Each structure stands twice: as C-alpha cells, then as structure tokens.
Amino acid sequence: SQTIHQWPATLVQPVGSPLSLECTVEGTSNPNLYWYRQAAGRGLQLLFYSVGIGQISSEVPQNLSASRPQDRQFILSSKKLLLSDSGFYLCAWSTGVGNTEAFFGQGTRLTVV
Amino acid sequence: GDSVTQMEGPVTLSEEAFLTINCTYTATGYPSLFWYVQYPGEGLQLLLKATKADDKGSNKGFEATYRKETTSFHLEKGSVQVSDSAVYFCALSDNTGFQKLVFGTGTRLLVSP
Numbered sequence: 001s002q003t004i005h006q007w008p009a010t011l012v013q014p015v016g017s018p019l020s021l022e023c024t025v026e027g028t029s030n031p032n033l034y035w036y037r038q039a040a041g042r043g044l045q046l047l048f049y050s051v052g053i054g055q056i057s058s059e060v061p062q063n064l065s066a067s068r069p070q071d072r073q074f075i076l077s078s079k080k081l082l083l084s085d086s087g088f089y090l091c092a093w094s095t096g097v098g099n100t101e102a103f104f105g106q107g108t109r110l111t112v113v
Numbered sequence: 114g115d116s117v118t119q120m121e122g123p124v125t126l127s128e129e130a131f132l133t134i135n136c137t138y139t140a141t142g143y144p145s146l147f148w149y150v151q152y153p154g155e156g157l158q159l160l161l162k163a164t165k166a167d168d169k170g171s172n173k174g175f176e177a178t179y180r181k182e183t184t185s186f187h188l189e190k191g192s193v194q195v196s197d198s199a200v201y202f203c204a205l206s207d208n209t210g211f212q213k214l215v216f217g218t219g220t221r222l223l224v225s226p
Contacts, residue, residue, distance in 0.1 A: 006156075032212055043218035044157075044202065049211060059213075090156055094212040101147055101206075102214055104156040 002027035006091045006105030013112055019064075019078040021108050023091030026072065032096040033074040035066055038088040038107075050074060051096060086112045115140040119203050119217035126193055126224050134188040134220045136177075136203035144205040146170075146179050146186040147214070151200045160188075160201070198224045 006023045013019060025031050035047045046059045048066035056066050063082050067075045074091060088109050092102040120135040138144065145164045149157040161170030166181035175190045186203060203217040 034213070036214075036216075044214075044216040046213055046215075049213055051211065057211075092157075092214075096210060096212060100212065101159045101162055102212055104149075104158070106156045 002093075002103065004091060004093055004103055004105045006108060008108060009106065010109045011111070013081050013110065015083055015112055016080045019076070019081050019085070019110070021076040021089055021091075021110075023074045023076075023105055024072055025074075025093045028072070028093070028095070030071060030096070031093040032102075033068060034092040034094075034102060035064075035074065035076050036090045036092060036104075038090065040087065044090065048076070081112045083112050086110055115144065115205060115207060115215045117203050117205055117215055117217040119201075119220050122200075122219070122221040124220060124222050126222070128195055128224055128226050129192045130224075132188070132190040132193045132197075132222065134201055134203075134222070136186045136188065136217060138184050138186065138203075138205050140184075140205055140207065140215075142207065144207055146177070147204045147206065148175070148177055148186070148188050149202045149204060149216075151202065151219070153199070157202065193222070193224045195224045195226055198222055 003026045033050045036044045038044045050068045090107045091105040094102040116139045147162045148160040150160045161172040163170040163179035169178045177188045200219045200221045202219045204214045
C-alpha cells in the first residue's frame with residue numbers, strides 16, 4: 001500500500017532563517033506531488049505541484065520554493081523565512097490519472113518567531 | 114477561477130443530532146467534488162467523493178450528493194458522534210489531469226455528549 005511521510009511534525013524557526021521540509025511517498029511511482037499551506041483561520045492553498053522529477057509549478061508568488069530531486073521526494077524550502085510563512089504545511093500525492101483523490105501527509109506546523 | 118464556499122463554523126451539536134454542512138462551488142467544466150476531514154493535529158483524510166452529477170458519495174454514515182443544477186455538495190449525517198468532532202473541508206478538482214484541489218475554508222464541527 002502507498003504511504004506518505006512528512007517531517008518534521010513541528011518546527012519553530014526565527015525570522016530570516018532557512019527552511020527545508022521533506023516529503024516522501026512509498027508504494028507508487030511517478031506520482032503527482034503537492035505542497036499546500038493552511039494559514040491560521042483560513043482554508044488550504046495550493047503552493048506547488050509537480051508531475052515529474054525536476055518539474056515544479058508554482059501557484060502563488062511567495063517566499064518559498066520547491067524541488068523534486070527524486071521521483072517520490074518533494075522538498076519545500078526557503079532561504080529566509082518571514083513571519084507570514086507561519087502555518088500548517090501539508091504534502092500530498094495523487095496518481096495523476098482520472099478523477100482520483102489526493103492523499104495527504106500528517107503535516108508540519110511551522111511557527112516563525 | 115474555480116472556488117468553493119462553505120458555511121461558517123463552528124457547528125455545535127449534541128450527540129445523535131442531524132448534521133448538515135453546506136458547500137457550493139463555482140467551476141468551469143465538470144469538476145470532481147470531495148469532502149476531507151481533519152482531526153486535531155493531523156493531516157487531511159478523504160471522507161467521500163463524487164465525480165459526476167447526481168453521484169452520491171458516502172462513508173462512515175456521511176453522505177453528499179453532487180448537485181449540478183444548484184452547484185452544491187452538502188455534507189450530511191443522520192446521527193453524529195463525539196468522535197466526529199473535526200474540521201471538514203469541501204474541495205473540487207478540475208480534472209485537468211493535475212488534480213489540483215481547490216478547498217473551502219473548512220467548517221469546524223463540535224459534538225458534545
């Protein structure tokens with residue numbers, strides 16, 4: 001069966017520090033991968049998605065970037081965090097075929113102080 | 114662009130009460146519709162889905178029917194339990210093959226014994 005791992009679960013970082021969140025998927029190949037963010041009191045917003053290694057699409061302009069160095073690995077990064085980057089970050093995957101749903105990781109709670 | 118509108122929360126109910134959480138959408142084309150649930154401190158889990166008009170998704174006693182004429186996908190449950198307390202998200206996928214999800218803002222459900 002397929003599983004998705006996301007870490008760390010919680011993170012407190014000072015303003016201006018770098019960020020790296022990692023997500024890996026097991027049990028499937030060539031998945032679509034996604035990073036969503038849930039800001040306090042708001043819904044989920046798609047940040048990035050990827051349909052293959054090295055292929056990244058950004059949905060909103062921001063202080064973050066994403067990379068996909070391997071088929072089942074998706075990384076969210078920032079060179080310098082802002083207070084507004086605080087939120088709950090969720091990685092997800094889907095098969096990319098038909099009307100299938102996305103499957104989510106457990107999320108990372110990021111607090112920028 | 115596509116959008117999803119959910120009723121504001123929190124929704125507070127007593128155990129065994131009837132639940133309705135309203136969801137309407139705006140989309141071009143024929144989206145797939147989803148309800149996801151988020152328990153405290155966790156990621157999102159798919160609750161149910163519907164991929165075409167008049168489809169009814171159901172799971173764990175929850176139901177929702179894809180109504181194209183009213184562009185709605187309301188979530189219902191006949192008798193809620195304390196364990197149903199969570200945040201519920203309505204979402205649509207544009208079926209472009211990228212399965213990018215557009216989420217509503219979420220509705221918090223609180224069920225008391």
